[in-house]
Amino acid sequence: MLKKIRGIVKSLAVSFFFSFLVIFVVFLGFKDQINTMVSLINKMVIIEAKTSKKDIKIDKVEKRLVNYPSWGEEWAKLKIKDINLDIPVFHGDTLDIIKYGAGHYSGSYFPGEGSSIILAAHNSPEHFYHLPELKDGSEIVIEAVYGTYKYKVYDTKIIKDTDEESLPIQTDKEILMMYTCYPVDSLGFKDKRFVVYAELVSESVGGEHDK
């Protein structure tokens, strides 16, 4: 019995040595490639990060947000008196997100950053159905978690759904662009968009918006 155990232990020791040799040679030869592959794969690991809304603040000097909302997180209220609209604004504008309110295009900027802000929503009665009723001078209010921003409409346009040039991302002045599918009351597939352009008229930083 002891002889058998000694035999197995000897075999195990030799196997460990062989395994160690193979692993050592592979890591010696391909260490960088293995590390690169592992870190690339780990970049695809997404763990839900919860940003507290209290952390979302704006640096008024730099005109940039200090922290940003998480994807799909509500960070503001959009209020337009003229069309009786009061809906939440979420970070991201995927179809899943804009089911619940206005979606903020993540490639655009945030209120207070002095640049282009793009919001999208469905043309359903609860959301942007009445957007085409807005006229020049209509007031739009965005009550963000870090401040309140007021805009005045100066233009509206009907564009093709592929016309990205009519929604320019620029950093010269703060322009709010909101769009929805058009015509709002037709049935079926819509290849046009109704866009509202508004410029910033006033801002007040600090305090959370009322939910």
Place this chain on the structure above:
Amino acid sequence: MINKINYVLYYLCEFIISLLIFALVFLFICDRTLLNPNYIIKELDRHDYYEYLDKEIRNEMDNYVVQAGLDSSVLDNIYSKKVIEETMNNYIIDFYKNNDLEIDSSSVKENLKINIDNYLDNKNIQAADSDSLEKFVKQMTDIYEDSFSISNIIDKMSSKISKLSNIITTLIYISIFSLLIVVAFLKLYFKKNILTVPLFTSAFINLFIVYYIKFSIDLKNLVLLSSSKIINYVSIDIIDYIRNLSFLLIIFAIAIYIINVRISSRSLGDKNEFIK
């Protein structure tokens, strides 16, 4: 001197056989898992992928219904979970056979058109533009068809995977046959047990790979090619399969060792009896 050369040769042969067995185990695992459509279908069923797909298709279509000025009820019963299951399974089999990956959405199209017509009749609405409704129906059938593909990248690999799948089974049989011949020859030459160490070595290397992957990659939270977790689940299952196979190799190695010792002691006992 000859004894020392034999000694070195013996361990060298064991090392080479270890690598051969490791390669054979790798081929075997690929053949039984990633390159096996039945395994993939079983995994999809085990992880309720059809249910997920059913909800995803409906969810995606719902996003466009609102835009189209229609009600979500137009999407009711345009396909069933059973149809999704059959379609997905056929898609997988076609993928592994390198056939055209076509999805039949004609019934979905017909059912949707009927639902839309009924909805418009009930609401007493006449569509001003029939083209827009046609485009909407096409959009919905496109969503349905596209949902079965997990990723375009994987779809493009169909021909390569199909070729690999055909070659690998043959490779495994040839490898097993060659290995048996080599092991038998070496056993006769060295008159020693030559399988225990290679089996242990192969098992240890596999276990190292398994635990290295488990500790360095967060497989559960990986978002790879698709938002569904099916790739994560299949990866974790394959890793567990390799681990279990490694433990089996260890048990097999111990069994072979014990059998060898018994055979050696029995033949030694026979010799002693003969001498007596």
